[in-house]
Amino acid sequence: MATLSVSVVSADQEVWSGEATQLIARTVEGEIGILPGHEPLLAILARGEVRVTLPGGEKITAQADDGFLSVENNNVQVVARQAGLV
Known part of the structure:
Protein backbone atom coordinates (compact mmCIF):
# COMPACT_ATOMS: atom_id res chain seq x y z
CA MET A 1 0.00 0.00 0.00
CA ALA A 2 1.37 3.41 -0.96
CA THR A 3 1.60 6.00 1.79
CA LEU A 4 2.22 9.69 2.27
CA SER A 5 5.10 11.10 4.27
CA VAL A 6 3.43 13.84 6.33
CA SER A 7 4.92 16.63 8.42
CA VAL A 8 2.79 19.10 10.40
CA VAL A 9 4.77 22.02 11.83
CA SER A 10 4.05 25.36 13.45
CA ALA A 11 6.27 28.40 13.64
CA ASP A 12 8.04 27.05 16.74
CA GLN A 13 7.71 23.25 16.77
CA GLU A 14 7.11 20.04 14.87
CA VAL A 15 3.59 18.96 15.81
CA TRP A 16 3.54 15.54 14.14
CA SER A 17 5.29 13.62 11.37
CA GLY A 18 4.99 10.12 10.01
CA GLU A 19 3.41 7.89 7.38
CA ALA A 20 -0.25 8.26 6.44
CA THR A 21 -2.77 6.95 3.94
CA GLN A 22 -4.85 10.13 3.78
CA LEU A 23 -4.79 13.77 4.86
CA ILE A 24 -7.75 16.15 4.91
CA GLU A 31 -11.65 21.15 2.31
CA ILE A 32 -9.16 19.09 0.35
CA GLY A 33 -8.27 15.42 0.61
CA ILE A 34 -4.81 14.14 -0.24
CA LEU A 35 -4.13 10.49 -1.12
CA PRO A 36 -0.91 8.82 -2.30
CA GLY A 37 -0.17 9.78 -5.90
CA HIS A 38 -1.77 13.23 -5.59
CA GLU A 39 -0.52 15.77 -8.10
CA PRO A 40 1.81 18.53 -6.85
CA LEU A 41 -0.10 21.21 -4.99
CA LEU A 42 0.46 24.39 -3.00
CA ALA A 43 -2.59 25.64 -1.08
CA ILE A 44 -3.26 28.31 1.53
CA LEU A 45 -4.63 26.90 4.79
CA ALA A 46 -7.66 28.33 6.50
CA ARG A 47 -8.13 28.00 10.25
CA GLY A 48 -9.38 24.49 10.98
CA GLU A 49 -8.55 20.84 11.48
CA VAL A 50 -5.95 18.78 9.68
CA ARG A 51 -7.04 15.14 9.84
CA VAL A 52 -4.49 12.41 9.16
CA THR A 53 -5.34 8.72 8.69
CA LEU A 54 -2.51 6.33 9.57
CA PRO A 55 -1.87 3.04 7.74
CA GLY A 56 -3.53 1.04 10.54
CA GLY A 57 -6.69 3.19 10.38
CA GLU A 58 -5.96 5.30 13.46
CA LYS A 59 -6.69 9.01 13.04
CA ILE A 60 -4.74 12.01 14.29
CA THR A 61 -6.23 15.50 14.35
CA ALA A 62 -4.37 18.79 14.61
CA GLN A 63 -5.78 22.30 14.81
CA ALA A 64 -3.98 24.68 12.42
CA ASP A 65 -4.24 28.45 12.19
CA ASP A 66 -3.25 29.95 8.85
CA GLY A 67 -0.32 28.74 6.78
CA PHE A 68 0.10 26.55 3.72
CA LEU A 69 -0.03 22.96 2.50
CA SER A 70 2.49 21.56 0.04
CA VAL A 71 2.26 18.22 -1.80
CA GLU A 72 4.96 16.72 -4.01
CA ASN A 73 6.02 13.10 -4.65
CA ASN A 74 3.87 11.72 -1.79
CA ASN A 75 5.47 14.22 0.64
CA VAL A 76 2.98 16.48 2.40
CA GLN A 77 4.07 19.45 4.47
CA VAL A 78 1.60 21.43 6.53
CA VAL A 79 3.14 24.66 7.80
CA ALA A 80 0.95 26.73 10.13
CA ARG A 81 1.44 29.89 12.14
CA GLN A 82 0.08 27.98 15.15
CA ALA A 83 -0.75 24.28 15.33
CA GLY A 84 -1.30 21.60 17.95
CA LEU A 85 -2.76 18.15 18.33
CA VAL A 86 -6.39 17.97 19.38
Missing part, protein backbone atom coordinates in the same frame (compact mmCIF):
# COMPACT_ATOMS: atom_id res chain seq x y z
CA ALA A 25 -7.25 19.88 5.52
CA ARG A 26 -9.26 23.08 5.23
CA THR A 27 -7.95 25.58 2.69
CA VAL A 28 -9.25 29.02 1.78
CA GLU A 29 -11.04 27.33 -1.15
CA GLY A 30 -12.63 24.56 0.95
Whole structure:
Protein backbone atom coordinates (compact mmCIF):
# COMPACT_ATOMS: atom_id res chain seq x y z
CA MET A 1 0.00 0.00 0.00
CA ALA A 2 1.37 3.41 -0.96
CA THR A 3 1.60 6.00 1.79
CA LEU A 4 2.22 9.69 2.27
CA SER A 5 5.10 11.10 4.27
CA VAL A 6 3.43 13.84 6.33
CA SER A 7 4.92 16.63 8.42
CA VAL A 8 2.79 19.10 10.40
CA VAL A 9 4.77 22.02 11.83
CA SER A 10 4.05 25.36 13.45
CA ALA A 11 6.27 28.40 13.64
CA ASP A 12 8.04 27.05 16.74
CA GLN A 13 7.71 23.25 16.77
CA GLU A 14 7.11 20.04 14.87
CA VAL A 15 3.59 18.96 15.81
CA TRP A 16 3.54 15.54 14.14
CA SER A 17 5.29 13.62 11.37
CA GLY A 18 4.99 10.12 10.01
CA GLU A 19 3.41 7.89 7.38
CA ALA A 20 -0.25 8.26 6.44
CA THR A 21 -2.77 6.95 3.94
CA GLN A 22 -4.85 10.13 3.78
CA LEU A 23 -4.79 13.77 4.86
CA ILE A 24 -7.75 16.15 4.91
CA ALA A 25 -7.25 19.88 5.52
CA ARG A 26 -9.26 23.08 5.23
CA THR A 27 -7.95 25.58 2.69
CA VAL A 28 -9.25 29.02 1.78
CA GLU A 29 -11.04 27.33 -1.15
CA GLY A 30 -12.63 24.56 0.95
CA GLU A 31 -11.65 21.15 2.31
CA ILE A 32 -9.16 19.09 0.35
CA GLY A 33 -8.27 15.42 0.61
CA ILE A 34 -4.81 14.14 -0.24
CA LEU A 35 -4.13 10.49 -1.12
CA PRO A 36 -0.91 8.82 -2.30
CA GLY A 37 -0.17 9.78 -5.90
CA HIS A 38 -1.77 13.23 -5.59
CA GLU A 39 -0.52 15.77 -8.10
CA PRO A 40 1.81 18.53 -6.85
CA LEU A 41 -0.10 21.21 -4.99
CA LEU A 42 0.46 24.39 -3.00
CA ALA A 43 -2.59 25.64 -1.08
CA ILE A 44 -3.26 28.31 1.53
CA LEU A 45 -4.63 26.90 4.79
CA ALA A 46 -7.66 28.33 6.50
CA ARG A 47 -8.13 28.00 10.25
CA GLY A 48 -9.38 24.49 10.98
CA GLU A 49 -8.55 20.84 11.48
CA VAL A 50 -5.95 18.78 9.68
CA ARG A 51 -7.04 15.14 9.84
CA VAL A 52 -4.49 12.41 9.16
CA THR A 53 -5.34 8.72 8.69
CA LEU A 54 -2.51 6.33 9.57
CA PRO A 55 -1.87 3.04 7.74
CA GLY A 56 -3.53 1.04 10.54
CA GLY A 57 -6.69 3.19 10.38
CA GLU A 58 -5.96 5.30 13.46
CA LYS A 59 -6.69 9.01 13.04
CA ILE A 60 -4.74 12.01 14.29
CA THR A 61 -6.23 15.50 14.35
CA ALA A 62 -4.37 18.79 14.61
CA GLN A 63 -5.78 22.30 14.81
CA ALA A 64 -3.98 24.68 12.42
CA ASP A 65 -4.24 28.45 12.19
CA ASP A 66 -3.25 29.95 8.85
CA GLY A 67 -0.32 28.74 6.78
CA PHE A 68 0.10 26.55 3.72
CA LEU A 69 -0.03 22.96 2.50
CA SER A 70 2.49 21.56 0.04
CA VAL A 71 2.26 18.22 -1.80
CA GLU A 72 4.96 16.72 -4.01
CA ASN A 73 6.02 13.10 -4.65
CA ASN A 74 3.87 11.72 -1.79
CA ASN A 75 5.47 14.22 0.64
CA VAL A 76 2.98 16.48 2.40
CA GLN A 77 4.07 19.45 4.47
CA VAL A 78 1.60 21.43 6.53
CA VAL A 79 3.14 24.66 7.80
CA ALA A 80 0.95 26.73 10.13
CA ARG A 81 1.44 29.89 12.14
CA GLN A 82 0.08 27.98 15.15
CA ALA A 83 -0.75 24.28 15.33
CA GLY A 84 -1.30 21.60 17.95
CA LEU A 85 -2.76 18.15 18.33
CA VAL A 86 -6.39 17.97 19.38
